[in-house]
Amino acid sequence: MTLRSEEHFLEIVNDTFPNIHRHMLVGRGDDCAVLSCPEKLCLSSDLFLENVHFRLSYFRPQDVGYKALAVNLSDLAANGAIPLGFNLNLIWPAYLDEGFCRAMLKDMAGLAAMHDLALTGGDLSFGSFLGLGITIWGSSPDGHLLRGKCRPGDILFVAGQLGLARCGLELLERASPDADNYPLSINAHLRPVPLVREAAALSSSGKTMGLMDVSDGLSRDLPRFLAQGTGVEIDASLPVHPEVKSYCASLQEDPLFFTLLGGEDYALLGGCLDGDWPIIKAGLDSAWIVGRVVEKEGIFINGKRINLKGFDHFEK
């Protein structure tokens, strides 16, 4: 059965998400929610659209709901912020039923509960595909972790895995019978884990000079992280995940390039002074060095410029 009415949808929402939260003074159901607000507010929005960001041929409804929120959490985390709530704009196509809606919202609510997030409002509209637009808000720390702060000689590091989600995406897109051999890759694409705790650790270390989430692939996101006139010398021995190694071997692709190209990694990219690296590492063991800032724009391996492009919605 498809959704009968907006009221029917709101019933499902209210069955799934509590309408009480320490930061909600007035809950959902009026023209807008009234929220008890931190002094410094972080706000971020991300779209998650069928056939652009996901396909229903291999995303279960619960994966759609989970991932739509996860990618927003990742954005907020990348600023060292503490997420508190989110609004959901939902575009709903006639071909999906109530069961899909309940399953989708259930895993979204599960992830929200894990991070103590309130659903603070939203909108619903009929449309020709399934689309979720989330705006997430939270409390910003005193020292914002911004981009463009690193200088030549500084260390660039990553928390999380690169390349796995790309590997998963390629396997799923081809409906590869080999997919079972790459469980972590598949999971990295369908259900990325937003590194909220890791970002908070990096933020509270006091030694992280900047942070961003790697969503379009490291090779595309690195230049966005760096100040103008600087580049990066990649550590050619950076860790490549075993599943990526195995996948690249089967296709005779270069695993290092594949890792740098990545996409939808939702890893964290940070920078620190060379001397502070041991402190960063002590605070977050899963962080690893990706390279060093150099005084020349571009991405270099052993001094040689490499040309890689990540994902852009408008480029072919």
Add this chain to the structure above:
Amino acid sequence: MTLRSEEHFLEIVNDTFPNIHRHMLVGRGDDCAVLSCPEKLCLSSDLFLENVHFRLSYFRPQDVGYKALAVNLSDLAANGAIPLGFNLNLIWPAYLDEGFCRAMLKDMAGLAAMHDLALTGGDLSFGSFLGLGITIWGSSPDGHLLRGKCRPGDILFVAGQLGLARCGLELLERASPDADNYPLSINAHLRPVPLVREAAALSSSGKTMGLMDVSDGLSRDLPRFLAQGTGVEIDASLPVHPEVKSYCASLQEDPLFFTLLGGEDYALLGGCLDGDWPIIKAGLDSAWIVGRVVEKEGIFINGKRINLKGFDHFEK
């Protein structure tokens, strides 16, 4: 020329919207904006989608940008809140060009400037139709103007026009050669004026017991405004706009029913004690009485229950 890249789009955004605002501590261009926040935050989201909420056959690009923001302003105003900023999630189809994008954002920026609103972030994705999802935020007053507060005997009033936007929509949908005779109706549909100033006046009167914006038609929105177990006796002599009268005469429709059915009016619906009506009227001359709360669910005219339905995205 279509948009070349996300960077190209961000260039246009930065050409159009200032990235400095007294409430923006960190502007656009990082993972998320950092905002200096009021103690009580109002947050509201609304979708504005091609072929659901608007058609490009009769919306100019500047009307699309204007109206997408206007309907969000109306939601926030209906809570008596002071709007401060908004995030824009944009779904962009390949068939629109840079000129469309610039024109659309120009009138959105004009309306934003009029209300001193900052564009505080957003997201962009390719998609098969044009879609705008806005989340607006602002400062909530101490006494929130909520729904469900009125009691039998109280007066229900409206600020703004009902029925005009429906009249405009019908003329535009039929591409009626008669449209030139209904300039206010056409404008009410294409460029509704969010009643922010009026809502602030009603809020500061201290006598308004509740407020909401009428977006799905008065007959559908009235029951949402009223407490359970109460209804409304409509003032049968309520003002019907001359354009609505003339339009209904041409189609032999009942102008009162047409006005109550409405849709996308973006008028304000409020309630007050019977004795406070003169104070409301003195503070906002354009307000007018729509009826009185009665102790029986439903909408009544001269004691007789009427059956009208407004707009629901999922009902036929």
